[in-house]
Amino acid sequence: xxxxxxxxxxxxxxxxxxxxxxxxxxxxxxxxxxxxxxxxxxxxxxxxxxxxxxxxxxxxxxxxxxxxxxxxxxxxxxxxxxxxxxxxxxxxxxxxxxxxxxxxxxxxxxxxxxxxxxxxxxxxxxxxxxxxxxxxxxxxxxxxxxxxxxxxxxxxxxxxxxxxxxxxxxxxxxxxxxxxxxxxxxxxxxxxxxxxxxxxxxxxxxxxxxxxxxxxxxxxxxxxxxxxxxxxxxxxxxxxxxxxxxxxxxxxxxxxxxxxxxxxxxxxxxxxxxxxxxxxxxxxxxxxxxxxxxxxxxxxxxxxxxxxxxxxxxxxxxxxxxxxxxxxxxxxxxxxxxxxxxxxxxxxxxxx
Amino acid sequence: xxxxxxxxxxxxxxxxxxxxxxxxxxxxxxxxxxxxxxxxxxxxxxxxxxxxxxxxxxxxxxxxxxxxxxxxxxxxxxxxxxxxxxxxxxxxxxxxxxxxxxxxxxxxxxxxxxxxxxxxxxxxxxxxxxxxxxxxxxxxxxxxxxxxxxxxxxxxxxxxxxxxxxxxxxxxxxxxxxxxxxxxxxxxxxxxxxxxxxxxxxxxxxxxxxxxxxxxxxxxxxxxxxxxxxxxxxxxxxxxxxxxxxxxxxxxxxxxxxxxxxxxxxxxxxxxxxxxxxxxxxxxxxxxxxxxxxxxxxxxxxxxxxxxxxxxxxxxxxxxxxxxxxxxxxxxxxxxxxxxxxxxxxxxxxxx
Numbered sequence: 001x002x003x004x005x006x007x008x009x010x011x012x013x014x015x016x017x018x019x020x021x022x023x024x025x026x027x028x029x030x031x032x033x034x035x036x037x038x039x040x041x042x043x044x045x046x047x048x049x050x051x052x053x054x055x056x057x058x059x060x061x062x063x064x065x066x067x068x069x070x071x072x073x074x075x076x077x078x079x080x081x082x083x084x085x086x087x088x089x090x091x092x093x094x095x096x097x098x099x100x101x102x103x104x105x106x107x108x109x110x111x112x113x114x115x116x117x118x119x120x121x122x123x124x125x126x127x128x129x130x131x132x133x134x135x136x137x138x139x140x141x142x143x144x145x146x147x148x149x150x151x152x153x154x155x156x157x158x159x160x161x162x163x164x165x166x167x168x169x170x171x172x173x174x175x176x177x178x179x180x181x182x183x184x185x186x187x188x189x190x191x192x193x194x195x196x197x198x199x200x201x202x203x204x205x206x207x208x209x210x211x212x213x214x215x216x217x218x219x220x221x222x223x224x225x226x227x228x229x230x231x232x233x234x235x236x237x238x239x240x241x242x243x244x245x246x247x248x249x250x251x252x253x254x255x256x257x258x259x260x261x262x263x264x265x266x267x268x269x270x271x272x273x274x275x276x277x278x279x280x281x282x283x284x285x286x287x288x289x290x291x292x293x294x295x296x297x298x299x300x301x302x303x304x305x306x307x308x309x310x311x312x313x314x315x316x317x318x319x320x321x322x323x324x325x326x327x328x329x330x331x332x333x334x335x336x337x338x339x340x341x342x343x344x345x346x347x348x349x350x351x352x
Numbered sequence: 353x354x355x356x357x358x359x360x361x362x363x364x365x366x367x368x369x370x371x372x373x374x375x376x377x378x379x380x381x382x383x384x385x386x387x388x389x390x391x392x393x394x395x396x397x398x399x400x401x402x403x404x405x406x407x408x409x410x411x412x413x414x415x416x417x418x419x420x421x422x423x424x425x426x427x428x429x430x431x432x433x434x435x436x437x438x439x440x441x442x443x444x445x446x447x448x449x450x451x452x453x454x455x456x457x458x459x460x461x462x463x464x465x466x467x468x469x470x471x472x473x474x475x476x477x478x479x480x481x482x483x484x485x486x487x488x489x490x491x492x493x494x495x496x497x498x499x500x501x502x503x504x505x506x507x508x509x510x511x512x513x514x515x516x517x518x519x520x521x522x523x524x525x526x527x528x529x530x531x532x533x534x535x536x537x538x539x540x541x542x543x544x545x546x547x548x549x550x551x552x553x554x555x556x557x558x559x560x561x562x563x564x565x566x567x568x569x570x571x572x573x574x575x576x577x578x579x580x581x582x583x584x585x586x587x588x589x590x591x592x593x594x595x596x597x598x599x600x601x602x603x604x605x606x607x608x609x610x611x612x613x614x615x616x617x618x619x620x621x622x623x624x625x626x627x628x629x630x631x632x633x634x635x636x637x638x639x640x641x642x643x644x645x646x647x648x649x650x651x652x653x654x655x656x657x658x659x660x661x662x663x664x665x666x667x668x669x670x671x672x673x674x675x676x677x678x679x680x681x682x683x684x685x686x687x688x689x690x691x692x693x694x695x696x697x698x699x700x701x702x703x704x
Contacts, residue, residue: 007496026406029406035402035405040404049392052392052565053386053565054378055383085590089589095360096359114589172356173354211404214403215404216593216594229360243434243567246595246597
């Protein structure tokens with residue numbers, strides 16, 4: 001081995017999520033089955049590519065303004081980044097600098113642990129209860145910060161705003177981040193509490209309800225003080241992250257509220273129908289409030305079923321990790337895609 | 353002060369580079385005065401926005417392939433990121449994990465210091481000589497890694513390939529990164545040495561010669577072993593960074609070699625003419641091999657001149673930091689923009 005190998009940061013080689021090439025039913029990465037707003041296509045077609053020669057606006061002006069208007073907050077309450085992964089990572093770096101451990105659920109978004117390790121932030125996972133619910137009292141102890149998704153992933157379980165507020169209120173001395181990637185399919189957002197709690201940051205994304213996973217746009221909303229810290233950190237490390245196409249397309253997407261709401265309505269409708277269909281063939285689904293369902297079948301091994309589905313061109317997500325070995329996560333596709341899923345499942349299970 | 357303020361990472365608030373709104377001659381951020389390849393505009397006009405609903409290809413397949421073909425290397429020798437800032441930052445994180453200090457010039461790209469501090473990497477700046485040249489012997493001592501730009505910034509000074517090779521050869525036990533943001537305007541690239549030295553990484557960008565600062569694309573080329581470490585690190589922290597528009601536009605831009613070469617030719621021509629004009633009115637220019645000139649005038653205070661130019665709508669870059677208080681950096685614009693610059697300078701200096 002070469003000497004320089006000793007000083008290379010070696011990480012667990014990660015295999016990116018499957019991007020099947022042939023025609024499949026892709027219900028494995030919680031993408032939106034519908035295209036983004038037609039306003040995005042229009043904006044691209046008339047984009048001034050001469051502008052590409054210049055660095056993009058580091059303040060992301062028009063996009064920040066559109067989001068501020070949409071969510072009825074001020075411009076200095078909005079921070080945007082390259083997908084909510086970038087925003088969350090920047091939040092970890094900026095706000096979690098205590099020697100006390102930050103707290104997050106044991107079953108949750110897998111990147112929290114990765115960023116904590118990357119930035120050498122001590123952390124302590126809090127166990128979800130037997131029904132895969134967050135136990136709020138676990139977050140009342142001394143800590144260096146708190147983060148949890150609502151709805152949680154991959155469980156899809158949503159906690160009511162009162163519950164979320166209890167955690168925020170119990171932790172005035174640390175920053176509490178509510179990761180709301182899936183909130184548009186669920187219920188009330190913690191955004192309602194932004195003016196009430198100065199330790200609260202809400203993070204959302206364009207990848208789910210806004211159908212723009214491919215454009216990598218996420219954002220945080222908080223009070224101007226915390227947003228300024230985030231911007232200071234971002235500017236000091238890498239000022240220009242959001243490219244011109246993302247800025248323009250993102251702005252147009254936010255302005256089209258009607259299309260956004262209609263897309264959400266369709267997905268919720270399909271989800272509720274799909275939950276019912278799954279229950280009828282014996283699946284047990286956690287109470288799903290996202291654009292996916294976390295489900296298990298008492299009579300069928302999840303891993304075997306997952307493999308069989310894959311072999312038949314239906315991709316869902318399976319982890320096989322502790323406590324969730326028998327669960328799979330099924331993204332809500334179009335009604336037609338879900339019909340295909342049920343045709344397969346009913347045939348596999350011999351349901352008439 | 354709130355308790356949570358204690359655990360917030362506070363950084364020197366950075367003011368992003370000026371993005372003047374009104375019509376000015378913008379020679380302050382080393383952007384390309386010409387638009388990107390027309391193939392980029394064509395690609396955008398026919399882009400399939402339905403694809404935006406899906407996560408982008410985390411391997412950046414077509415863009416990596418286009419770059420590999422352009423530079424006559426294999427696909428597994430290319431890593432791409434969100435501008436060369438992202439690529440360089442990822443290199444620091446991945447390769448500079450020694451307890452010994454990394455080495456870079458005292459006058460150089462300002463972000464090296466920022467990333468070293470961010471990732472808690474010890475570093476030691478090596479003083480450029482009186483003519484603002486790198487002293488290669490300074491890089492022969494024990495160290496934890498080496499990085500320098502060639503041409504250097506903001507001096508624009510290019511070192512010949514033999515010189516670069518001497519530094520690489522003297523450091524077989526550490527990673528040497530040659531940051532070639534401006535190489536296309538200069539001379540031979542260290543890419544010629546990739547197969548010869550397994551400790552070498554060359555980083556380049558789309559922001560300068562390819563006129564795409566607004567799209568945020570950079571890349572590293574090295575051997576497959578080091579590129580794999582970079583990809584492993586990237587995938588483990590944030591798998592999806594390059595958005596769909598950047599992937600498509602970047603690929604098209606790389607394929608248009610003729611446009612790329614013609615653009616470089618024009619800028620070099622304007623630069624050589626501008627150096628001559630500057631010399632004629634008494635400026636002293638470092639030997640410039642980039643798309644900018646680093647210059648000072650013995651009879652005029654640089655700060656005053658800078659302010660006066662700005663007041664007249666001509667933006668250049670001025671730092672006022674140690675050793676370069678009397679220098680300003682002038683980006684090469686179009687011939688017409690440079691004519692405007694000289695009209696102002698000649699008037700200011702009372703040259704007939």
